[in-house]
Amino acid sequence: xxxxxxxxxxxxxxxxxxxxxxxxxxxxxxxxxxxxxxxxxxxxxxxxxxxxxxxxxxxxxxxxxxxxxxxxxxxxxxxxxxxxxxxxxxxxxxxxxxxxxxxxxxxxxxxxxxxxxxxxxxxxxxxxxxxxxxxxxxxxxxxxxxxxxxxxxxxxxxxxxxxxxxxxxxxxxxxx
Amino acid sequence: xxxxxxxxxxxxxxxxxxxxxxxxxxxxxxxxxxxxxxxxxxxxxxxxxxxxxxxxxxxxxxxxxxxxxxxxxxxxxxxxxxxxxxxxxxxxxxxxxxxxxxxxxxxxxxxxxxxxxxxxxxxxxxxxxxxxxxxxxxxxxxxxxxxxxxxxxxxxxxxxxxxxxxxxxxxxxxxxxxxxxxxxxxxxxxxxxxxxxxxxxxxxxxxxxxxxxxxxxxxxxxxxxxxxxxxxxxxxxxxxxxxxxxxxxxxxxxxxxxxxxxxxxxxxxxxxxxxxxxxxxxxxxxxxxxxxxxxxxxxxxxxxxxxxxxxxxxxxxxxxxxxxxxxxxxxxxxxxxxxxxxxxxxxxxxxxxxxxxxxxxxxxxxxxxxxxxxxxxxxxxxxxxxxxxxxxxxxxxxxxxxxxxxxxxxxxxxxxxxxxxxxxxxxxxxxxxxxxxxxxxxxxxxxxxxxxxxxxxxxxxxxxxxxxxxxxxxxxxxxxxxxxxxxxxxxxxxxxxxxxxxxxxxxxxxxxxxxxxxxxxxxxxxxxxxxxxxxxxxxxxxxxxxxxxxxxxxxxxxxxxxxxxxxxxxxxxxxxxxxxxxxxxxxxxxxxxxxxxxxxxxxxxxxxxxxxxxxxxx
Numbered sequence: 001x002x003x004x005x006x007x008x009x010x011x012x013x014x015x016x017x018x019x020x021x022x023x024x025x026x027x028x029x030x031x032x033x034x035x036x037x038x039x040x041x042x043x044x045x046x047x048x049x050x051x052x053x054x055x056x057x058x059x060x061x062x063x064x065x066x067x068x069x070x071x072x073x074x075x076x077x078x079x080x081x082x083x084x085x086x087x088x089x090x091x092x093x094x095x096x097x098x099x100x101x102x103x104x105x106x107x108x109x110x111x112x113x114x115x116x117x118x119x120x121x122x123x124x125x126x127x128x129x130x131x132x133x134x135x136x137x138x139x140x141x142x143x144x145x146x147x148x149x150x151x152x153x154x155x156x157x158x159x160x161x162x163x164x165x166x167x168x169x170x171x172x173x174x175x176x
Numbered sequence: 177x178x179x180x181x182x183x184x185x186x187x188x189x190x191x192x193x194x195x196x197x198x199x200x201x202x203x204x205x206x207x208x209x210x211x212x213x214x215x216x217x218x219x220x221x222x223x224x225x226x227x228x229x230x231x232x233x234x235x236x237x238x239x240x241x242x243x244x245x246x247x248x249x250x251x252x253x254x255x256x257x258x259x260x261x262x263x264x265x266x267x268x269x270x271x272x273x274x275x276x277x278x279x280x281x282x283x284x285x286x287x288x289x290x291x292x293x294x295x296x297x298x299x300x301x302x303x304x305x306x307x308x309x310x311x312x313x314x315x316x317x318x319x320x321x322x323x324x325x326x327x328x329x330x331x332x333x334x335x336x337x338x339x340x341x342x343x344x345x346x347x348x349x350x351x352x353x354x355x356x357x358x359x360x361x362x363x364x365x366x367x368x369x370x371x372x373x374x375x376x377x378x379x380x381x382x383x384x385x386x387x388x389x390x391x392x393x394x395x396x397x398x399x400x401x402x403x404x405x406x407x408x409x410x411x412x413x414x415x416x417x418x419x420x421x422x423x424x425x426x427x428x429x430x431x432x433x434x435x436x437x438x439x440x441x442x443x444x445x446x447x448x449x450x451x452x453x454x455x456x457x458x459x460x461x462x463x464x465x466x467x468x469x470x471x472x473x474x475x476x477x478x479x480x481x482x483x484x485x486x487x488x489x490x491x492x493x494x495x496x497x498x499x500x501x502x503x504x505x506x507x508x509x510x511x512x513x514x515x516x517x518x519x520x521x522x523x524x525x526x527x528x529x530x531x532x533x534x535x536x537x538x539x540x541x542x543x544x545x546x547x548x549x550x551x552x553x554x555x556x557x558x559x560x561x562x563x564x565x566x567x568x569x570x571x572x573x574x575x576x577x578x579x580x581x582x583x584x585x586x587x588x589x590x591x592x593x594x595x596x597x598x599x600x601x602x603x604x605x606x607x608x609x610x611x612x613x614x615x616x617x618x619x620x621x622x623x624x625x626x627x628x629x630x631x632x633x634x635x636x637x638x639x640x641x642x643x644x645x646x647x648x649x650x651x652x653x654x655x656x657x658x659x660x661x662x663x664x665x666x667x668x669x670x671x672x673x674x675x676x677x678x679x680x681x682x683x684x685x686x687x688x689x690x691x692x693x694x695x696x697x698x699x700x701x702x703x704x705x706x707x708x709x710x711x712x713x714x715x716x717x718x719x720x721x722x723x724x725x726x727x728x729x730x731x732x733x734x735x736x737x738x739x740x741x742x743x744x745x746x747x748x749x750x751x752x753x754x755x756x757x758x759x760x761x762x763x764x765x766x767x768x769x770x771x772x773x774x775x776x777x778x779x780x781x782x783x784x785x786x787x788x789x790x791x792x793x794x
Contacts, residue, residue, distance in 0.1 A: 030395075037655070038594060039554070039565065040553075041557055042325070042354045042355060043325065053594050056594050171498075
């Protein structure tokens with residue numbers, strides 16, 4: 001049976017770092033979930049079926065946490081005992097807030113003029129900015145262990161993910 | 177826990193004994209049963225060699241019951257007691273199916289509608305179970321033994337209520353359900369194992385009454401569903417219906433009786449089928465009043481009148497690709513499933529969208545049952561050489577109602593199952609001892625726009641100040657895609673849980689609408705959310721101030737009191753209107769008006785605290 005107490009990284013035999021080997025994660029996830037998936041226990045006892053449901057659920061959750069940058073960073077900070085203060089700390093540097101407002105205006109303008117190309121461009125730019133911030137997170141967490149600034153980066157990344165989602169919604173609203 | 181390692185199915189008792197397991201495609205129009213025999217999956221035929229069982233149940237005189245072809249023959253003479261397309265009623269309420277042209281009388285019941293028949297009032301679950309019993313009997317007769325279990329397929333886009341209803345029907349038929357399997361995923365198994373494919377595949381499944389699209393990633397023995405979408409109220413039936421309406425129009429018929437309605441729907445279906453390989457077809461019928469219908473319908477006319485239905489299928493395809501973060505170019509192959517994909521203009525539309533010829537080398541009517549049989553064989557423990565795993569997803573987000581009629585999403589759509597997610601909520605009022613938990617499914621932000629799955633109540637929360645209780649609500653979705661919800665107050669351990677059973681629901685149309693609207697009306701939702709949140713905030717501050725005035729009113733003078741009372745009245749008035757900004761402004765005004773009062777309370781509290789009281793008592 002899997003050890004629910006071990007970290008998600010240990011579960012997939014990966015080092016606890018922000019920079020991650022995506023292919024190794026995918027491969028190890030598939031191996032683990034294949035072993036414990038309820039389909040392997042369809043005719044087993046109620047007890048075993050329940051245990052496999054719990055194990056597979058846990059493996060899926062661990063995989064989702066490590067697969068994307070934001071939950072992975074949040075999880076690493078949690079392991080380090082650092083609160084990301086996403087709900088409580090809304091103080092942001094002024095230049096970041098200004099940039100956010102400009103993004104919002106650009107999205108609203110592109111949406112109002114039903115300009116899908118402009119929205120797609122915004123999405124690409126947003127992805128690039130998020131990637132840059134993820135690179136920064138890797139440095140802050142993996143090499144500098146600067147958790148206070150990493151927590152700030154997590155809060156920023158969360159803002160940006162929301163914007164990215166809004167761009168996606170706007171594209172769908174225009175297209176369909 | 178060590179038990180897990182030693183009881184792997186297939187390696188347990190009697191390893192050489194082949195366990196009888198079947199896959200059942202419980203379709204809107206036709207149903208099939210298939211099994212794996214000496215290594216290959218086959219559909220099991222009836223005595224007359226037919227594999228398709230029309231999904232029709234006829235309740236006759238003197239308690240006779242007919243299922244399949246025999247029931248289909250009664251359709252025109254006794255339409256009210258010949259139940260067709262019952263799948264469309266599974267897990268639905270009466271308002272859900274208001275737009276369907278049917279010859280039935282319905283009774284609305286909480287959870288699911290019922291049908292009035294000669295044999296009494298029947299639920300769609302009971303009617304479906306008659307079809308399943310027939311197939312179970314066919315399988316046991318043909319295989320010569322009792323079944324260990326069955327895999328039953330459901331449209332990927334079925335919500336929790338529809339899945340639960342399907343599972344209930346199987347149980348009622350005496351079947352052990354090994355798994356509810358999504359139809360497109362079943363088709364992918366049949367195709368994937370057959371063609372030993374790798375890469376991204378799109379399954380386009382247009383059945384009799386439902387449309388599904390799933391995007392799957394196939395890698396070395398793992399079938400991973402990336403995204404799924406669809407329309408649970410769109411299928412071949414709707415194409416028949418277009419022809420039916422055209423007949424009424426051409427022949428100038430108004431309000432046909434149930435028998436004529438049934439007859440013309442049958443003629444419409446025959447015309448549709450005939451146009452699959454012909455350029456035109458003749459529609460003839462003699463109505464009950466003797467009127468003769470004789471019309472000519474060309475393929476071109478038919479394609480034109482159903483262009484809208486075709487384009488309605490392309491929308492979910494594009495959405496699913498977006499959800500999977502993929503583009504058309506990433507798609508390696510497109511698989512067509514469902515009898516309705518035989519229509520040439522459906523194939524043409526798919527070919528044009530993807531820029532490639534769709535895969536059709538397996539019979540679109542049988543491929544789902546075949547895939548289900550292969551999966552049933554593995555689940556029952558008859559392991560072959562192939563080892564593979566299916567990773568499926570939930571089609572629609574699951575959430576909870578929070579204050580202000582808003583939905584807090586707990587599990588987002590397209591999450592891999594099994595999955596669980598817990599969310600903490602708190603009490604809203606001082607001394608609150610119960611909390612209503614309302615479970616919803618859908619993509620919109622407002623409760624009224626989502627499908628209500630269940631309501632239950634967590635009682636016995638110890639009285640605490642507002643915001644102090646910590647109620648952890650856990651959603652668990654199992655491998656069948658079925659949800660159970662439990663709630664627990666963390667400090668006291670008070671617990672309540674429920675396996676979600678269908679409660680009153682929205683229509684299939686509404687589910688589709690919910691998805692569409694969550695995209696197009698994102699802006700409206702944001703405003704609605706802002707308004708609801710402003711109201712919640714306002715109510716919360718009014719409650720807090722009122723309680724404080726009751727206990728510490730002596731700390732302020734009459735003029736100060738009047739100012740606060742006026743601010744409260746002002747805020748209550750603003751809350752009754754729909755202007756979020758006005759509510760926020762009035763809330764701020766009340767905050768400002770109570771500033772002095774709050775600091776005096778603080779001083780008093782500190783003094784009392786020094787006198788030996790706990791801060792929580794103040």
